[in-house]
Amino acid sequence: xxxxxxxxxxxxxxxxxxxxxxxxxxxxxxxxxxxxxxxxxxxxxxxxxxxxxxxxxxx
Numbered sequence: 001x002x003x004x005x006x007x008x009x010x011x012x013x014x015x016x017x018x019x020x021x022x023x024x025x026x027x028x029x030x031x032x033x034x035x036x037x038x039x040x041x042x043x044x045x046x047x048x049x050x051x052x053x054x055x056x057x058x059x
Contacts, residue, residue, distance in 0.1 A: 018030070023047075028045060029045050031044050031051075035051075
């Protein structure tokens with residue numbers, strides 16, 4: 001499905017999503033502060049486990 005969205009102005013700043021950067025391995029994955037289990041933290045950082053955004057909050 002193709003959406004009919006307005007074009008981006010040529011003066012607009014580029015948008016880089018944090019999830020994209022961490023998915024590409026450019027930045028480390030964010031782990032919510034309430035997660036304290038070292039094994040789970042290691043799995044999140046390695047990309048084996050994901051935390052939904054509504055559980056992670058803005059940190």
